[in-house]
Amino acid sequence: MKKQGCEIEAMGITYKISTKKREHPFKIFTKKQEINQDPKQVINLEEASPGAKHVLKDVFCKAKPWEILAIVGPSGAGKSSLLEILAGKLTPQNGTIFVNQNPIDKARFKKISGYVTQKDTLFPLLTVEETLMFSARLRLRLPQAQLSSSVKSLMKELGLDHVAMTRVGDDRIRGISGGERRRVSIGVDAIHDPEVLILDEPTSGLDSTSALQIIDMLKAMAETRGRTIILSIHQPGFRIVKLFNSILMMANGSVLHHGTVDQLVVNMRTMGMQLPIHVNAVEFAIESIETIQQQRKVLQKDMQPQVQTKPQQKKTRRSWRG
Template sequence: MESGHTSNELHLEKRDVVDLELNRVHSAHLINNVVHDFSWKNLNVKVKDRKTMKPLSILTDSNGFVEAGEMIAIMGPSGSGKTTLLNALAHREAAAGATTNGDIMANGQQMSLKKIRQLSSYVEQEDALIGSLTVRETMMFAAGLGLSSKISKRDRQVRIDDLIASFGLQDQAHTIVGTPIKKGLSGGQKKRLGVASRLVTDPKILFLDEPTSGLDSTLSFEVMNFIRTIAKRNKLIVVASIHQPSSSTFKLFDKLCLLSKGKMCYFGPLPEAHGYFQSIGYPMPPETNPAEFYLDLINTDLAKAGDEVFERIGQITQAWSENSQNQRLIEEIDIISRRVEDTDRDLSKFKVEMPAPWVVPMVLLQRSWIKSYRDIVTYGIRVIMYLGLAILMGTVFLRLKSNQEYIQPFINSIFFGSAFISFMAVAYVPAFLEDRATFAKERANGLVGPFAFVISNFIIGLPFLFLISALFSLVTYFLSNFRMNGNAFFMYTMWLFLDLLAAESLVVLVSAIFPVFVVSLAVTAFANGLWMCVDGFLVPMNILNPFWKYVFHYIDYQSYVFQGMMVNQFKASTYTCDSTGSGYHCSYPSDLNSEGKIDGKDVLSAFSISPGKENEWIGIMLAIIAVYRVFGYVVFHFKKN
């Protein structure tokens, strides 16, 4: 018997209680029986061997057949091809650079990527749940992304309520999923919610990648039992990769697909596996967890070259390929494929009503809005960070005066405000990568496209970035004593807003290309460092190296912000020179030097900045922002993960 596991009797007693509760739930609004069976034949996946550069098979001649209402467990040791097979069946990239060949069918008909997305949902090992949403909100937004706009609000709500009840989440309906800062659901509840949020879109086939990972035996049983009950009642096909389940969880499955080194070791009804392995000379000892026995039999993790385990696995895979049970499986798949003409099995007539094109961006906007104000990591921390930066800047450059000795501090303050507010936009990287991961998983299920994601992401950021710019301006502008003019204040705020918008757009583009936190952070920081170097402050334009000037300066959004803010401060300002015994000492040549003053326009001339081009600079800033966002969309369009 396995140690540390709850007894089967207790599990079965718990299952009875759960089933009684589920029977009270009205499920007419759940899944209709459209797919009668799901099968695959001679499925092969090959990659290029890194050493020899020749094709290497990582999945060989896999066959399988599952009927509606059945759950199949794909099992095997690490590296056996479980996830490869699952991804291949779901028409996902089986492995990096892999080529997949073979037949994948539902009701005996070949499945295209479009059709499999219409018929199925895929629940990944790492859930795509948004931590700041409640259980009900998660279900509501999942329904909004996947259900037809023709379904009434009442029917949609009934479906959501049914699934929440079916998965035992009634008491947690208004509980948030959980963030690093605020605790929410338990691990088992998150797993159940992840599956429920996929079922709300009415899939006929459910793919589960390691649905019990990170859960103890009790929670694993609980999650799989809920799924099993839903599958049986609604004739749902469940295909799950699973690693070393407890005996009670293992017995919930109807069929077993056993793999080792990408080759089939067994496929068939779970109860018959014991007799099959006994027939080929591998009887299972009494009081043994069957799952552990099968995995130990074909596990090569600790084996060394020449060990008998490799010979044993070779015998097992060879025995299965020659076994009559395998031949009957292939014949059964062939028979099913010849029944395509049956009207009730013709999936070409099955059409899935999707939401209207304008609905998905609206759902994403609403979801992002809730996340933005509720999750402090998204914008809350950035607001606090920028306020701290504003107080720092305002108190360092405190109450600057109109004497010439304050001209350079004014310029330094302008550079600091424009450069560092954009540099600190790197704080948006983790929040965007979380959104990107959610998008990638929803896109793989055919729910969200790159255009809707990019548009909603851009729009939702506008009010928060403007709020940050306004708060920053309110603190720094008056503390530093910039030009006291209402129009000048609003122009200062506008330049900061465009600066932040361009910086965040850069984050989106870089994170789209490099979806790894450290890499994205480093590249974004490097880019902003480059823009700081060539924006015209550290090295004035008239002496800037031509390479940096003509290659980078004119596409540097920070340069236009710096110029715009310089004009905003100096175009209508004058500064007094130092008085000496013989006259005046002025640090900038100006027509007003004889009067002991410096015209602010002459300060601009020293930096090769010409007033009157503000509208042109605003247009260029908007173009840069648009280019970043369009390039981000292009990356998402062509990059599938």
């Protein structure tokens, strides 16, 4: 019998950031207004610059247990901001996040979730086993024997048995490979066996083989442990796309598609876009985002109900005969 797991649902997420430039802290005199040659024309610099930028616009998504939800899109689409909001790192101006159809409790959600950032933050002089043991001591209140057992079990799941006594290393110290280092970063946030695992660009900087191994490992975590996996990825390969249960394609902070890859192909054909042979559907969709946005605007315009106006009757003059 499968355990319940955690279903994450976000509805109407809107997030804005301020774009107003801050004045230099050591600047004594501030020029709020500048006068042109004509003294009657005054330019207000504060009014000329916009005050806020929409990073996310009414975003919705749903991630189910035992599955992988991949957030795809070009740079600046809002993928990382959405992940930080789902992980509880940022608070949106509008919208609600539900966990198993209940409003999220951030304090409890942090205990049952893990968030892996894009940049690895590891101690280069520690070995793989020491790194995971350090994280286990911080997160788990267990005897030393159970901590050691949990770390060895996790290393086996991550495929790090053969490098357990190797230093993590960095650019100056030769240690484990880039793919293995990324597995260690995932293990640091998965040592407490979270029900939800959120990852920001887990394949960034890796070769195609290492990237496929990382996603394949996450797929096994979802299917064997019932975890809800949410990750962002910039440009997935064909074999990686086949491992995703559903995708969320974004552009300019808005959702363009939420569903399976097959549904994405059907939607593109409905828009009159023919997928070339032997071409990755997700890559083709990302390259054709401008066309998809234009087609969506046309479809939305056609779906809007048109207000029918009554035909105006011509006014005719009546001739009165006296």
